[in-house]
Amino acid sequence: MFDFLIIGAGFAGSVLAERLATVGKKKVLIIDKRNHIAGNTFDYYNTDGILVHKYGPHIFHTNSRDVYDYVGQFTKWRPYEHHVLASVDGQLVPVPINQNTINKLYGLNLTGEQMVDFYKKRAEKTDVIKTSEDVVVNAVGRELYEKFFKGYTNKQWDLDPSELDASVTARVPTRTNKDDRYFTDTYQAMPLHGYTQLFTRMLEHPNIKIMLNTDYADIAGVIPYKSLIYTGPIDSYFDYCYGKLPYRSIDFKFETIDTEKFQSSGTINYPNSQPYTRITEFKYLTGQIHPKTTLVYEYPKAEGDPYYPIPQPENADVYKKYKLLASTIPNTYFTGRLGTYKYYNMDQVIAQSLTLFKKIMSEKNVNHLNGHVVPFAHTNGIG
Template sequence: MYSYIIIGAGLFGATFANLAHKAGKKVLVIERRNHIAGNCYTENIEGINVHKYGAHIFHTSNKIVWDFVNSFTPFNRYTNSPIAKSKGNYYNLPFNMNTFYQIWKTATPEEAKAKMEEQKADILKLLNGREPANLEEQALSIVGRDIFEILIKEYTEKQWGRNCNDLPASIIKRIPVRYTFDNNYFNDLYQGIPSNGYTELVTKMLEGIEIRLNTNFFDHRSELENIAEKIIYTGPIDEFFNFCHGALDYRSLRFETEILDTDNFQGNAVINYIDANIPYTRIIEHKHFEFGNQPKTIITREYPQKWELNKERYYPINDQENNALYEKYKALAGQKTNVIFGGRLAEYKYYDMDDVIEQAMILFHTCNQ
């Protein structure tokens, strides 16, 4: 018997497995893919750590989480400072004094704040004290019409495949706005990327633990459920219950990666492409995550696409209908005494990486009080 069989070798599963192993528990990790590390998996190509499932920048203000990940591998000092390209012009992100100057030519915080209040006046009058009902109203109430039209609307509709007024306001509630010339996207105390890639991080987290790759839990379900005291399930919650209430909806992605015979393609790790007529949302140049000086470079174009059952799930669509459906599955999950559900797919929730690790820590300590 195993103390825990953990379904999924991403950050949630790896964190729980590591803590359980250190506590002397017998652990087995099951992973349907041919590699560990989930969506933060990196593969070394041409001496460059390529983020195979999109850009992953680790950031947190939780020192316990930061010390935990740094105990396995050193992190570099990478600071996330993406650029947006709209109608042939380049803009700094997040929205800050550089962005405001690029759009309005405002030179001081006072000028920028006055312009922002002017931009927001119409929507605030329309809302008349009520909460924004959709993403468009939410964005307009935060940054006003110009920034919404130039940097948000087309990109968001391309990313989600829906009109902004058909998307929940929650998607954009935490959009950062700064009245400083600071291009650091995150406000967290700690930020960086594992110096040798995320795969090495997770490899070290899982040292000494039995792992079965290329193994679909559902193909071996009866066997696995009979040899575990507890199952930690990090997969899609609707699939666990055989989609009995229907499938939860997601947004998926397709990646197109290319090796280029040049040492520097775009001069930044991430550039967002706002315009609707450009089919991809961003280009990632992987070497810049690690300040690389290799003779070649590798880029990845990221194409949003409709999710179907044979595609990877990336972003949950947390609208009213899907959240209500999730609650039905959550109720079923609550009836399972030997299965614990955790992580973004099992909880139908978008998590940053530090939040995933923190939640796995909390779950482990809850299970082992």
């Protein structure tokens, strides 16, 4: 009898497993359909000995000291600030759009104050901002929107920015200063020895058992447990009874080149006619010294592993139905990007799990766990 069965060994599930085992003194079984822990942050050394991220680049950044300190229990940090360039008009210019971007793109020498006027003259103000197009055009005008956002967003989501919620492009701000960093969070770093080692340390508690290559549907009726934490797609858990929630997926193409360095920054975006959205060179992220280098090209697609919930009002309405249904199931918790159908950053998922842990412990202290055994739910799960 396990106190908790946790579906999914990414950050959402693993943080909860660690807290429940270490602080809550609970017996935890964590399972995953994949053959590895660490979810989408899983990294490994390829045949050339280069550390790569299997599911695309993951850069840790947060403004939360609590989140940074929590993760820091399981890894030493390598300070790292991510820089991204975009291929625009035959040039490589920094993104997010900033003073250096505009000056290089247009051959200008604007100051910070002049940048404010530059944006203001081009901005097309709208009273109500509803879409991703509205966000950008309202801030910097249509020309920069066309150059930097429209093509990239269309490739990433297979939708025009005018069809997407404002939250998508709001994630990438525009700046009037020369700050070329992609993120401005207080804490920016990479796990010194990679994410997989971080997760290995996080889950090495004796109260935690791990089963890989395991689907929830295959063990739910066999292994008894008192409470369930589900980090897979919420619609899958309920056999898509309200319809399938759409996601965008990505096809990752890796290439190793016999040269020490291939490109001039960690990531280069292609908001143009290239079929891929970006190329990332891992050695920038990891700091590894190696005579060769490995790149990953990202080709967005509709089918495949669910990575990005598609932020449209109709999808939010369907999710609300699933959320309401989920609230009726005792001792069952849905969390993470897939469990709550929301486009979270890593640190947000970690914070969500730390908060959920406190909520669970508060409930269990009141209910004394009651010995309740969750019945088998017919589901495909993520396992």
